[in-house]
Amino acid sequence: MTEAPIQHGGGISAAAERHGGRPEDWLDLSTGINPCPVALPAVDAAAWHRLPDRGRLDATRKAAARYYRSDSCLPLPVPGTQAAIQLLPRLVPAGRRVAILSPTYGEYARVLRAAGCVVDEIGTLDGVGDDHGLVVAVNPNNPDGRLHRPEELLQVRDRLARSGGTMVVDEAFGDMEPGASLSAHAGIAPGLVVFRSFGKFFGLAGLRLGFVLGEERLLADFAEWLGPWAVSGPALTIATGLMAGDCTPIRQSIAERKSALDAVLRHSGLDVVGGTALFSLVSHSRAADLYEALCRQHVLVRPFAYDRTWLRFGLAPDVAADRRLAQALTLALTPARPLALPSA
CATH class of the missing domain: 3.40.640.10 (Type I PLP-dependent aspartate aminotransferase-like (Major domain))
Incomplete structure (x- = not known):
């Protein structure tokens, strides 16, 4: 028995191929991963060699x-x-x-x-x-x-x-x-x-x-x-x-990023219906259209095949990314104006 593969978050290269732009220029909010990776401790040479x-x-x-x-x-x-x-x-x-x-x-x-x-x-x-x-x-x-x-x-x-x-x-x-x-x-x-x-x-x-x-x-x-x-x-x-280190600064950073994300989502009028410290779940009647509109602005979030009203937003890495998301949502959620008819 073969089960079809699941489309997970993080497919930034595929999204860029479809909607254009370089993957590194996209804002990837499709995963539930701390967007501010910690500094790596030193790794001794033997760890690589042996x-x-x-x-x-x-x-x-x-x-x-x-x-x-x-x-x-x-x-x-x-x-x-x-x-x-x-x-x-x-x-x-x-x-x-x-x-x-x-x-x-x-x-x-x-x-x-x-x-x-x-x-x-x-x-x-x-x-x-x-x-x-x-x-x-x-x-x-x-x-x-x-x-x-x-x-x-x-x-x-x-x-x-x-x-x-x-x-x-x-x-x-x-x-x-x-x-x-x-x-x-x-x-x-x-x-x-x-x-x-x-x-x-x-x-x-x-x-x-x-x-x-x-x-x-x-x-x-x-x-x-x-x-x-x-x-x-x-x-x-x-x-x-x-x-073995002090993880308090990591927890504080995640909490700050989560608070900023939810502020952007709520200011945009979106209904936050769940989530964890690393992501927020939004319900929207036209979630598929919102997903595509964000992709056209090179912002990737996570849709769900089993619930077409859901979108999951991961944390943005900084204030500049918060602003970019807010601007993208404003454009995506603003109804298109009808074209003016030419005067007679």
Whole structure:
């Protein structure tokens, strides 16, 4: 069974080919990534020259445990959360169904269905049934920002664990919501798997790095499935350095950029219906037309095939970009004036 690929944000080259201009001149607001990437720590020459050894890997896992406050497990570095998602079909017990809290990041349903799993896209946690062997919840959710309390998710995990099932909680946008994280429960709660993204918060998506948290036996399985040297030495070194530093300025910068974005959207008369600290979700009756109008001004946002009224706006990098977005929205949302008829 083949599932059609999903069109994600970040397709700036394709947008430029269609609408013109150089990709570097576009304002890309189509992703949920910190638009102000942090300064990279020094990377020693051996990280580039040698395969990543056990000492380098262990240093990163210990730094991640401190950063994510996961005292009961050492998070496993993976080459991006997407790599871990590709492995999820192996966690589905034979004969059991999968439940995904939806709408959400589309790769979960695509990957699991492509592997032959029966997937139920449910709207609330009440939709989890006894026949579900794997449940996926993105928390906070992408794209609407829905946030579940830890105790709600843990109650579902308790039910699943009693029947040998697994709960996957994707906290890709969780760095700004530490109080909602289940990282502290990973490793001591059977049947709980937590995914964390590194690149979104730090603005380094190209590093392709994420972490899996859970029981040690399960992390050993993921490590085996990924094979040796799954994450590069430079990526491990950069993560170790950044997670050990003071992240307060990063959080403040993201909060300021988010506030500025929402101010622009609301001043333009758009209805902000959800989002996280790294993006805002807008509902508009003519979202497709607005998307195209922005593209013609070389501003890229994220549309959704499953809801034609939604557009997701990522954070702009600075005040100048805020002004550019505001001007683009003014032009896009201003009704065209009818042409004046020539006088007789």
